[in-house]
Amino acid sequence: MPEEAVTRRIRVGVVGVGKMGLSHLAIVRALKNVELVGVVDATDYLLDILNKYTGAATYSSLDKMLDEAKPEAILIATPTGSHAALVRSALEQGVHVFCEKPLTLTAVESAELTALAATKGLVAQVGYHNRFIATFQEVKRLLDLNAIGNVTHVLAEAYGPVVLKPKGSTWRSKRTTGGGCLYDYAAHPLDLVHWYLGTPQGVRGSVLNSIFSADTDDEVYSTLDYADGLSVQLSVNWSDESYRKMSTSMTVTGSQGRIVADRQEIRVYLRDGAAIPEGYRAGWNILYTTDLTEQVSFYLRGEEYSAQLEAFVAAVAAGEKEARQNSFASASETDRVIEWILQDAATGTANGAAPIAITTAPAQKRGLFGRGKRA
Numbered sequence: 001m002p003e004e005a006v007t008r009r010i011r012v013g014v015v016g017v018g019k020m021g022l023s024h025l026a027i028v029r030a031l032k033n034v035e036l037v038g039v040v041d042a043t044d045y046l047l048d049i050l051n052k053y054t055g056a057a058t059y060s061s062l063d064k065m066l067d068e069a070k071p072e073a074i075l076i077a078t079p080t081g082s083h084a085a086l087v088r089s090a091l092e093q094g095v096h097v098f099c100e101k102p103l104t105l106t107a108v109e110s111a112e113l114t115a116l117a118a119t120k121g122l123v124a125q126v127g128y129h130n131r132f133i134a135t136f137q138e139v140k141r142l143l144d145l146n147a148i149g150n151v152t153h154v155l156a157e158a159y160g161p162v163v164l165k166p167k168g169s170t171w172r173s174k175r176t177t178g179g180g181c182l183y184d185y186a187a188h189p190l191d192l193v194h195w196y197l198g199t200p201q202g203v204r205g206s207v208l209n210s211i212f213s214a215d216t217d218d219e220v221y222s223t224l225d226y227a228d229g230l231s232v233q234l235s236v237n238w239s240d241e242s243y244r245k246m247s248t249s250m251t252v253t254g255s256q257g258r259i260v261a262d263r264q265e266i267r268v269y270l271r272d273g274a275a276i277p278e279g280y281r282a283g284w285n286i287l288y289t290t291d292l293t294e295q296v297s298f299y300l301r302g303e304e305y306s307a308q309l310e311a312f313v314a315a316v317a318a319g320e321k322e323a324r325q326n327s328f329a330s331a332s333e334t335d336r337v338i339e340w341i342l343q344d345a346a347t348g349t350a351n352g353a354a355p356i357a358i359t360t361a362p363a364q365k366r367g368l369f370g371r372g373k374r375a
Contacts, residue, residue, distance in 0.1 A: 010316050013038040013071035015062055015086060016078035017046060020100055020127075023301055024075045027309050029054070030298035034313055038069035062086055066093050073123070073316050075309070076100060080179050084109045087124075091116045096123040098312045102187045103331040105179050107339045110332035117328050123315045125308070125323035126331035128191040130248060132304035132311070134292035135266040136192060139250060139259055143196055147270065147277050148254030154197070154232040156189035160246035162238035163212050180216030182208060182338055186236040188248050191326075191334045193224065193232050196252070199333050200224040200232065206344035211239040222341045234341075263302075264289055 012034050014025045021041075028034045038057045041047055047058035059065040062074075066089070073096035076086050084104040090097050091113065103110045103126050117124035130136050142148065162185070193200075202225050208217035218239040224232040238246075249262040256274035260267045268285040270276055296306040311324050 008317060009033050009035040010313050011035050011037045011070065011072045012313070013040065013065050013069055013074045015040040015065075015074055015076045016100075017041045017050065018077065021075075021077035023305060024077055024098075024309065025056075026300055027298055027306050028075065028313075030300075031310065031313060032297070033317060037071050038065040040065050062089055066090065066095065071095060073098065073313070077127075080105055080183060084113065087113050088116065091120055091122060091124070094120060094122065096312075096316045098125045098127065098309065100127045101191070101331065102126070102179065102183050102335055102338065103328060104335065105183060107332065107336040110328070110335040114328040114332045118322070121321040123312065123320060123323050124328040125312045125315075126326045126328060127308060128188065128326045128331065128334075129302075129304040129308050130188055130192055131195060131325055132307040133263055133289070133302070134294070135261045135263065135287070135289050136250065138266050138287065138292055139192075139252065139261045140196060142259060142268065142277065143252070145275065145277050147257065147268070147275060147280070148252065148259060149256030149274065150228075151197070151230055151252060151254045153230065153253045154193060155249075155251040156193050156232055156234050157250075158185050158189050158236045158238075158246065158248045159240040159243045160185065160238050161241045161243055162246075163218055164239060164241050166212050166214070180208075180213065181218050181236060181238045182220045182341060185238045185246070186220045186234060186341075187334060187338060188246075189234060189236065189250065190337055191331070192248070192250055193234075194330065194334050194337070196250075197226060197230070197232070200226050200337065203337065203340045203344050206341045208342070208345045211237075220341070222344065224337070266292075 010033060012028050014021055014028065017025060017039060025039065029036050036056055038059055039047065039050055040059045040062050042060065050056050051058045057069060065071065074090050076083060076097065076099040078086060080102060083099055087097050087099055103113065143151065204223050204225065206222040209219045210216065211218040219237040220234065222234045224234065247262060252259040257268065257270040265286060265288045268280060270280060270282050272282050276282060293303050296303045296310065298306050300306065315324050
């Protein structure tokens with residue numbers, strides 16, 4: 001990377017200061033090559049507090065910040081229903097965008113924004129932080145090495161205690177603003193599946209159940225079909241109080257072994273005769289995230305949150321024209337699969353029925369806003 005790309009400071013603005021927005025705000029303020037030039041939110045008292053105690057310039061609208069502060073890049077952490085309009089406004093003014101997941105609530109909008117970012121030559125990244133977790137990165141590396149042979153089945157899971165009782169209306173509880181468990185929770189394991197295996201050929205047997213929410217789903221189950229008989233079982237529930245916090249896990253079964261990974265560890269079973277990677281042996285192997293994780297410049301909530309923003313800022317500083325990881329194009333594919341699951345659940349396709357027909361390229365080879373987004 002050229003020296004000037006390393007040393008020059010990128011002018012960054014933050015849009016939405018709920019839970020995720022505040023996390024991003026803290027991280028970018030700690031990065032040496034970032035100058036925070038503005039914060040946008042709809043809550044005046046929150047902006048007043050931020051301005052008083054941090055000195056940050058605050059704005060009640062994105063357009064005003066873009067006109068006055070002139071950021072090179074922005075971080076969007078608002079309710080999902082507001083993403084499309086905010087992202088489009090920034091891209092049209094030539095501003096690089098990091099947007100919290102999912103990108104939008106419709107596959108068409110996500111595809112349009114992907115095309116716009118590409119046309120403008122802008123770094124456009126979505127906050128699927130699991131790709132920056134070392135254990136999930138190790139799964140990707142092992143699959144690329146064909147360590148467990150031909151992948152035959154994947155179990156993609158996510159559980160957590162987000163909605164545990166009927167409660168008043170919030171942006172998260174409305175499908176039109178938050179998208180429910182499918183968009184807000186299931187998107188994480190679906191993104192990992194897409195990273196590991198590419199786009200499925202179809203989905204079937206999809207079930208969206210409401211446990212406590214009146215206007216959206218609290219649990220999601222579906223089967224994703226790939227070529228050669230490979231299938232993925234998706235199991236997600238954000239109304240599960242047996243978990244202290246969100247827990248995402250992937251179980252990948254292959255002809256030569258099995259991989260089980262979550263945030264804390266990766267367990268790998270390799271059969272005798274498998275192509276054993278360096279550092280592994282036949283039988284069970286266990287590696288912990290502390291064994292695999294590289295140090296980041298600032299720690300908050302987990303290394304992955306800093307790592308994803310460091311990657312975004314580094315790409316902008318280097319003058320690159322696309323994201324190094326979690327691009328809009330990739331996130332747009334995840335949004336398409338989410339939409340297929342919605343369609344499948346709505347039409348009542350039964351288990352064992354033919355998958356929904358889709359028009360897409362073959363799967364890759366294996367080997368307007370309120371307080372801001374709060375999780």
